[in-house]
Amino acid sequence: MKKIAPKEKVAELIKKVLKARIKIESQEELCKLVLRELKKEDKDFTLSPTRVKRIALEIPEVEVKAKTKRKLGLLKIEKCPICDSPVEPIKVKNLLNKEIVIGYRCTNCAYESDLEAFVPMKYIFILKQRYK
Ligand SMILES: [Zn+2]
Numbered sequence: 001m002k003k004i005a006p007k008e009k010v011a012e013l014i015k016k017v018l019k020a021r022i023k024i025e026s027q028e029e030l031c032k033l034v035l036r037e038l039k040k041e042d043k044d045f046t047l048s049p050t051r052v053k054r055i056a057l058e059i060p061e062v063e064v065k066a067k068t069k070r071k072l073g074l075l076k077i078e079k080c081p082i083c084d085s086p087v088e089p090i091k092v093k094n095l096l097n098k099e100i101v102i103g104y105r106c107t108n109c110a111y112e113s114d115l116e117a118f119v120p121m122k123y124i125f126i127l128k129q130r131y132k
Contacts (some may be wrong), residue, residue, distance in 0.1 A: 001044055002044055002045075002046045003042060003044045003045050003046065004045075004046065005038050005045045005046070005047050007055055009038070010034060010038070010047065010051070010052065010055045011055050011056075011058070011059050013034045013037045013038060014030065014034055014052065014055065014056050014059060014062060014125070015059065015061060015062065015127070016037065017030065017033045017034055017037065018062060018125060018126075018127040019127060021033075022126065022127050023124065023125070023126050023127070024124070024125045025122075025124055026049075026122055026123060026124075027049040027050070027052060027053045027123045027125075028049045030049070030052050030053070030056065030123075030125050031047055031048065031049040031052040034047060034052055035047045050114070053123055056125055057090070057092065061127060061128055062125060062126070062127060062128070063093070063125070063126045063127075063128055064092045064123055064124070064125055064126075065092060065093050065094060065095055065123065065124045065125075065126065066092045066093070066094050066100060066102055066121050066122070066123055066124075067094060067095055067121065067122040067123075067124065068094065068100065068121050068122075076101075077104050077113060080106040080107075080108065080109060080111050081111070082106065082109055082111045083106065083108050083109045083111070085106055085107050085108035085109065086106075086107050086108075087104040087105060087106050087107065087111075087113075088104065088105055088107055089101040089103070089104055089105075090102050090103040090104065090105050090112070092123075095124075102114070102121065
């Protein structure tokens with residue numbers, strides 16, 4: 001039986017892994033490292049690179065940067081396709097420290113769109129200086 005790793009646990013392990021490495025160059029690598037730690041506790045835990053990135057975005061000590069292979073901005077949406085409420089952009093900084101939108105999140109329901117399906121992106125995870 002596969003088990004979804006609890007969010008708090010994943011967040012804790014992201015910080016642990018980043019403390020050892022400071023910088024990780026892709027969500028796949030971060031996922032692999034966190035999963036390795038998770039499996040020490042329970043070998044049935046599963047984790048996807050997209051989920052690990054989503055959780056990392058919510059950790060104040062971690063900075064997520066995106067490197068786009070193509071230009072973004074083609075797929076702007078204004079309203080949630082499910083409930084019609086306003087959406088807010090999910091933003092990260094790119095390597096030039098400019099904010100870019102990587103998806104949209106509904107302000108009302110759980111809808112989240114991900115532009116990654118259309119735009120290949122590479123993420124970099126950095127532990128902020130003051131937490132080293
Ligand atoms: Zn909605």
